[in-house]
Amino acid sequence: MISDVTKRFIQCHDFLKESGKVRSSRQFALEINYLPQNLNKVLKGERDIPMEPLRSAVEVFRINPTFLYLGEGKMFMRSEQEEHFRLLTVVTDDNNEEKILHVPVPAMAGYAAEVMDPDFVSELPSYRLPGYDFQYGTFRSFDISGDSMIPYLEPGDKVVCRFIEPQDWITNIRDHHVYVIVSRGNVVVKRVVNNLHRHRHLLLISDNKEFKPYRLNVNDIREVWYVKNRITTFDHSRKDQNTALQNQMETMQTAFQKQHEMLKILLEKEKHQNRENHMTYENQGNS
Template sequence: MVLAKNIRFLRAHAQMTQTELAEKLGLQRTMISAYEDGRSEPKLSTLNVMCQLFQVGLDELLYHDIEALGRKALQKKEIKILTIAVDKDDEEKITMVGQKASAGYLNGFADPEYMESLPQFQLPNLSRHATYRAFELSGDSMLPLVPGTIVIGSYVEQLKDIKSGKTYVLVTLSEGVVYKRVFNYLEENGKLFLVSDNEHYKPYEIKGEDVLEVWEAKAFISTDFPNPKDKTKPATLEEISSMILELKDEIRKLKA
């Protein structure tokens, strides 16, 4: 019953209702009630999301009475166990997350059975020292990459390794699966700025604690060939940096 007690305590400590927690986990409110009453236990994928959300280790959540004994001494985040697919020669394959699968991926990325249900493929000329995943774009916020383009990303284990100005696929609690140009302000305010290459979309910020996975864009696959007459160009890094400074100024003015 320690797990049930911990879920109830951590939710209350975070000043969340059962409905709010259910929304973050992509579940019905009745499931949260069942977890807290000990009538049901979350799947591993849901437990992993809870650990990210409440900033606790899996062992602490499952076996340590947090309310009675207090938090364990803060340690570095547990190394995530990344679910991967391999071929008969034990070579890693690239798992494909399509537009329709992106919503389910948020809850199933740590579930081996779910991951096995997704398409897998391999590509030549990619470093064997990294793990890759493919994500299908659903919007036009990152022109000239059009909807349907498949972005191949390599896994980034630590948020601190995000390089400002590079493009990443982020798996997040608040925004789902998104592909953006990212600027890292974690040391300054614990947040990331997400910027679209299509200037019609405004930049926005996201808390580092909301990020579940990070994949640095390394390649893309598209059936849409570039048109030399198309004058639509992504914003330059200088223009993006200027946009971020303006946005931060606006946020400071609003807070004042």
């Protein structure tokens, strides 16, 4: 069973052929840098369309991503719609392995504003992290600024995030997990309540209760990144704080132990008193 995204992709292909914008399925495949024989299997419903040719089709034929991923709106973008969508640009090393791009605070406004500009993205710092978790998928890291997410995320922290494909927003954005949300002109880190299926918006919540939750409409969302790791500055001064906390825990444990021992003594006294009362009652009965 092919996905709904693939079904809508086939609809777009069929419309382009019927309207004469492409002469054949072969031409369509070559335009999006996809093997014609593989496209033929997609059109027959034997496999899903991979992400890379799907992205190419959006760029080359101006297919509306909202239609592809969510089944809403026109099949193709009008010129005034195009500014609201962009293809995700990635950077690879000499071995063609994808690198992690870092978005520092000074670049955030530009990152949110730039639309399908690979030059801007390619100028961002890039790096790789060891470990299996970072070998598959697209990752990006962002600086934390402001205090809306304290105490869990503090200014100066960095979060390493995995990209959530737009077609997976409805099912893969999990309630009360933390995400980086890129919208029109803004990059924020928030906990999220996913109301896309019923109400077409995300509810964005700060851990700092001084900041009120607010809604972000699906049409204003450009990118969603799942926060996977945090990079924070090591604070040597926290040793004393940890020691104090440990001392408090030990004091509490000692108090609980004393209370437990006192309770045992009281229970033993009560049992002893009950036995004495029982013996007195028996003696009175025998008199």
